Amino acid sequence: ELKVEQNPLFLSMQEGKNYTIYCNYSTTSDRLYWYRQDPGKSLESLFVLLSNGAVKQEGRLMASLDTKARLSTLHITAAVHDLSATYFCAVVTDDKIIFGKGTRLHILP
Amino acid sequence: DADVTQTPRNRITKTGKRIMLECSQTKGHDRMYWYRQDPGLGLRLIYYSFDVKDINKGEISDGYSVSRQAQAKFSLSLESAIPNQTALYFCATSDEDRWVFDEQFFGPGTRLTVL
Numbered sequence: 076e077l078k079v080e081q082n083p084l085f086l087s088m089q090e091g092k093n094y095t096i097y098c099n100y101s102t103t104s105d106r107l108y109w110y111r112q113d114p115g116k117s118l119e120s121l122f123v124l125l126s127n128g129a130v131k132q133e134g135r136l137m138a139s140l141d142t143k144a145r146l147s148t149l150h151i152t153a154a155v156h157d158l159s160a161t162y163f164c165a166v167v168t169d170d171k172i173i174f175g176k177g178t179r180l181h182i183l184p
Numbered sequence: 185d186a187d188v189t190q191t192p193r194n195r196i197t198k199t200g201k202r203i204m205l206e207c208s209q210t211k212g213h214d215r216m217y218w219y220r221q222d223p224g225l226g227l228r229l230i231y232y233s234f235d236v237k238d239i240n241k242g243e244i245s246d247g248y249s250v251s252r253q254a255q256a257k258f259s260l261s262l263e264s265a266i267p268n269q270t271a272l273y274f275c276a277t278s279d280e281d282r283w284v285f286d287e288q289f290f291g292p293g294t295r296l297t298v299l
Contacts, residue, residue: 084224108287117274117290118227163226171243172285174226 077102079166081175089183091153096178098147098164106167107147109138111160112177118163122149154182187211188291190275196297197265205260205294207275214280216258217288218242218250220271227274233258234280265298272296 078101088094098107106125110118122131124140124147131138135158137150147164161177188209197203207216214235219227219242229242231250239250247269249261262269272295276288 106283117292120287120289123287167285170284172229176224176226
């Protein structure tokens with residue numbers, strides 16, 4: 076059974092700092108997505124990671140995928156307040172898509 | 185105009201009532217999905233449809249049914265609502281060109297409260 080675990084579930088950090096969100100999953104998968112959700116809003120696609128070693132970057136966010144370790148990371152560089160949101164990873168197997176519980180990121184000015 | 189729309193945006197109903205949530209899209213995507221989001225639980229897939237004639241159960245389909253009336257319309261029904269179906273419901277779409285469960289585009293959500 077595919078299980079997806081994100082950590083931390085809540086993160087409060089200062090502007091300008093770096094941090095990493097982790098997404099671990101339990102079975103073989105070669106596709107992983109990262110989404111962002113602002114409070115009271117819908118989900119927005121951030122990254123699509125398709126293969127082992129994939130790395131994608133957009134602004135201050137960088138996502139990577141290690142399929143052998145069954146781990147994806149979302150790294151935030153020099154955080155700014157605008158990045159405050161909840162971040163979800165979603166892992167796909169042949170017939171399932173399972174979302175993590177989300178990491179609520181609060182960036183303090 | 186939004187590519188994926190949901191109606192209603194908010195709904196309060198009573199236990200035992202039948203309720204329908206509707207989703208329309210102008211993205212031209214064949215694949216549509218219904219999810220529910222509960223605080224602290226992420227999103228869970230209820231049903232998905234790859235075309236008008238193809239409907240599939242997701243992780244938590246019990247207590248729900250769906251109808252794909254057209255390529256652009258996918259509705260979710262609660263035949264007899266119960267309080268633990270109180271949640272935020274999202275519709276999503278994806279293109280068919282690549283894989284099952286490709287990158288998805290979400291509607292604004294429907295907040296449903298069952299009293």
